[in-house]
Amino acid sequence: MTTFKDLGLKSEIISALTDLGYEKPTEIQEKAIPQVIASDQDLKAFAQTGTGKTAAFSLPILEKIDLDNQSVQAIILSPTRELAIQIARNIEEFSTHLKGFKVAAVYGGSDINGQIRKLNKGVQIVVGTPGRTVDLIKRRKLQLNNVEWLVLDEADEMLNMGFKDELDQVLEVTPETKQTLLFSATFPKEVDRIARNYMNNPAQIDAGKRNSGSDNVTHEYYVVTDRNRYPALKRIADINPDIYGIIFCRTRRETQEVADKLIQDGYSADSLHGELSQAQRDIVMQKFRKKTLQILVATDVAARGLDVDSLTHVINYKLPDQIESYTHRSGRTGRAGSKGISIAIVSPGERRKLSPIERIIGKKFVQMQVPDGKDICKKQLLRLVDKVNDFEVNESQIGEYLPTIQEKLKDLDRDELIKRFVSIEFNSFLSYYENANDLNDLSRSREKDSRGKRRDDENMTRFFINIGRKDKLNPARLIGLINDQQISKNIEIGQIEILDTFSFFELDKNFTDETVGAFTNNDVSFEGRGVNVEVTEKKRAGNRGGGRRRSGGGKNHRGSSGGSRRSRPSNGDAPKKFNKSGFGRDRSDRSRKKRHD
Incomplete structure (x- = not known):
């Protein structure tokens, strides 16, 4: 069995590793550490998230660093502040017995003056996010002219996040004689461009299958309608009472909404996203690491620095846009020899997105049935x-x-x-x-009774809008008008009824306040007419005019329309509470018809 001592590390580093409980190197560590110690050749290293890349590049640098020189000798770039903090913390632990060694983490969202003071005292290694690093370089507070090692950690993710210009700027101000170490889980074209332009005849190391997932991870998926996405998530959590996992969402807003629902439903959960302050993020991550929190709801970016080995589940509330992001997500479970489960909750139309992921990870998704009550x-x-x-x-x-x-x-x-x-x-x-619906029955979301009304509409709010056919409104244009308000990227639209001078539409009830606020605050107009959107108290009893029902189309949305020119809403369908002037009152059909005509 290969040990860290066999890799050529000094006794002080070995002692620190022993104190930390490190017994034997991982594959990437076993390959990268001797290569960096023995050679000044640039290095491209590919290994999945959670395989010990931080030790793979930091331990050989600590082995070779000049402790008597207080200038910056190594700059390590990472995509997020959480990951930068984590790397700096790991390096501090590895260097416990190295007298005179100092490391500093520099990142946005924190006081830059405090970071400058630390740099002024002298540090040998700086770990930074691209944006803050460039800022400090422009202020002439971070000098990289003596840098001997440049590490690009998670290079693929930095490029996915749009840091190409910042990487170029940092690379340009470092000495040509430096050793560049590029660590990545994937190898997209932009990473290849950096390798070609800024690395000199690099050696290459692969640990495990590139772009593949852990052998310890099982990949499962559940198919539900969009409106049942959260109920399905809740059932998955309930059928796994000992779950300790991360739920990944695509946006900050969605992350907070899902976390709030889980908390309201009694789960030990919290959110992690870019709108939290650094202090708030630190508190959340500390609670999650200590397992005070059972479920963490996070965006991809916010979770990058979260290093937890014992996750039982990773749940994709929404599939990521980039296949590589799924690999990063699923790689957070199944670590350290443990088994893990990566779950994707998909709508019927999203099933096709699973095939490309299967080709990359080299595994098949197993379809699971949403558990019943x-x-x-x-x-x-x-x-x-x-x-x-x-x-x-x-x-x-x-x-x-x-x-x-x-x-x-x-x-x-x-x-x-x-x-x-x-x-x-x-x-x-x-x-x-009790009497819980079967969420696997996808037909329920489209099922209608004999009068044409949806039966499964308890998750929808019905809205009145003061424009209709005479304003050249049709289902497609109404959906476009709703989309223009940017209420939510994937909000579901239900039944649509276009009448002569006014119309009705249904939206996911979770976005009721946002919908009214968007139309009220944005001063929306259509064909030169001011738009007024209000919540109606009841749904229509039926389509009494005998008109033909039609389907409206729109990106990411579905809708249907119905009703004849003679159709009128029932008295119980009067709008309530919300209107343009802020006053709330019930109005009869006749008075409302007169007003809108």
Whole structure:
């Protein structure tokens, strides 16, 4: 068995690794460390997330660094501040026994003056995000003229995030004699361009299959309608009561919305995204690492610096736009020899996106059925029983209360006592899943009754809009008008009814306030007419005019339209609360028709 000592590292570094519990090097460490120690040749190294790349490039640099020289000798660039902080923290741990060594992390979202003061005191290694590094270079506070090593960690991700110009600027001000170490999980064209333009005859190391996922990760997917995406997520969490995982969303807003729903539903969850301050992010990550949080909802960028080895699940609430991002996400579970599960929640139209991912990871996705309420209740109930069975009783604490308790419960036999105990702990759970719908039945979202009305519309809010056919409105133009307000990238549109002078449409109820606010605050107009959108109290009883129903189209949305020119809404369909002037009142059909005509 190869040891770290066999790789040529000095005793001080070996002692630090021993203190940290490192026993043997990973494949990328075993290949990269001797290469960097023995040679000044540039290096391209490819290894998946979670394989120990930080030690692979930092340990040989620590081995060769001049501790008597207080100038910056190595600059390490990483895509996010979390990852920069993590790398700097790891280097501090590796260098515990190296006297005179200093490392500094520089990143945006934190006081630049404090970072400048640390640089002024002298550091041998700087770990930075591209933006803050360029800022410090322009201020002449970061001098890289003595740099001997330039490390590009997660180079593919930095390019995905749009840091190409910043990378070029940093590379241009470093000495030509430096050794450039490029570490990446994938090898897109832009990474190849950097290698060609800024590296001199680089050696290449591959650890594991490039672009592939961990052999310890199982890939599963669930197919549901967009409106059932969160209910499906909730059921997945409920059927896995011991879940310790990350839920990945595509946007900051979606991340916060999903986290808020989970918290409201009683889960130990929190969010991690770019709108949080550094202090807030540190608190969230600390709680998650300590397992105070069971579920973390995060964007791809925010989670880059989160180094956790024991995740049971990674859940893709929405599939990422880049296949490489899926590889990064799934690589966060199944680490350190543990088994992990990567789950994708997809709509019927998104199933085609799985095939390209399968080709990259070299594995097939397994389709799973969203668990029903009965299965979830059984799983949760048995878990509760196991917890009670395994719980250690502290006799000294409860002993004095037992006689009173036994007296109060003396009329209950064993079976009755068990039933009541389970009911106290479990009634709310049973109630929630009583008569729960089958989320695997995709036809329910399009199912209509004999009058043409959707049956499964409890997740939709119905809106009144004061424009109709006379304003040249049709379903496609209405969908376009809704899209223009940028309420949400993937908001689902339900039933649409276009009438002569006004219309109705349905949207996901989770975006009710955002929809009203968007149309009110943006001063929307259509064909020269001011647009007024209000929430209606009830849905129409039916399509009484006998008009033909039509489908409206729009990117990422679905809708249907119906009703004849003689169709009129029922009295119960009057708009309530929201209008342009801010006043709320109910109006009859006749008064509203007169007003809008």
